[in-house]
Amino acid sequence: MEIGVKFCGGCNPRYDRGRELTALKGKFPDVTWVCGSSDQVCDYWLVICGCSRRCIATQELLVRKKILLLESPIDFQKAVKQIKKDQRSRGKQERKALTVGDEAAMEKKVTKEVVEAFASLTGDYNKMHMDTEFASRQWFQKPVAHGMFSSSLLSSVMGMKLPGDGTILMEESSQFQKPVYLGDNITAKITFHSYQEERVFYIGTFHGVCTNQNGEIITEMKAKQMMMKHLFQVKEKGE
Structure with missing residues (x-):
């Protein structure tokens, strides 16, 4: 599975985005993480915002599954559940x-x-x-x-x-x-x-x-x- 990561400008972050991302990555050691390459196709893109303003463009992101907008630690927890669910599904049906x-x-x-x-x-x-x-x-x-x-x-x-x-x-x-x-x-x-x-x-x-x-x-x-x-x-x- 490939997951892309894109941060907003960080003008008004209300939580430690780097710490949350590090914790999330630690839960998925088998994932290929893509950073700094918006033109790559990924299964998921994590668009990490510092607040609810979401001042970041996502139109150019190429995704197979879904773009996940993360603006709080709770959103990171939801992303973990979503990715784990997808991994379980993939385990049942591998690519032919x-x-x-x-x-x-x-x-x-x-x-x-x-x-x-x-x-x-x-x-x-x-x-x-x-x-x-x-x-x-x-x-x-x-x-x-x-x-x-x-x-x-x-x-x-x-x-x-x-x-x-x-x-x-x-x-x-x-x-x-x-x-x-x-x-x-x-x-x-x-x-x-x-x-x-x-x-x-x-x-x-x-x-x-x-x-x-x-x-x-x-x-x-x-x-x-x-x-x-x-x-x-x-x-x-x-x-």
Whole structure:
């Protein structure tokens, strides 16, 4: 955990701010303390005021959790409780470690019920998907699953496995190589390709491939995911 510290000008301090901060730091030996660098992203910023006037700017502070305004010893006690509570929560849910090159996959059998459920969810009842007689007279000669169905399988892998809980889809493009028919067994696989680091999150690039039971590629996807730093820890392969 990183905690930043910023003092007001101290024109009229009503208590010993340095002593209170020293006592607070002593309770958290594992914390990384940041002083004198307002442009660094921290989990918390402690804005230490000498009185209730709070004559200090906080707009430029970059924070993952919260800015805590401390203007009395009682506020320091509240800050201790807040930080301890956060540490207990972090102990229960550590950041997920991701390495470039990681892979994850899932399998799905395409049934009539699955296609009907997808149509109901999206409102897409195109006869190419739903009407056997109509589809038999078209190019593929039988009903095909929605193209976005296979893309949604890849999205499910990203949402549930890689990166997993908390990720947010930012961008996606898909190419549909072959049709998906009723009875097909689809394997959707995601690979973590690369990432870009921002101040409070990573932008991960992921490549996805869906294959059928014959090993044929039916769908290829490229996607970008936002991964918050308090949820994910990312590194290159070999680091």
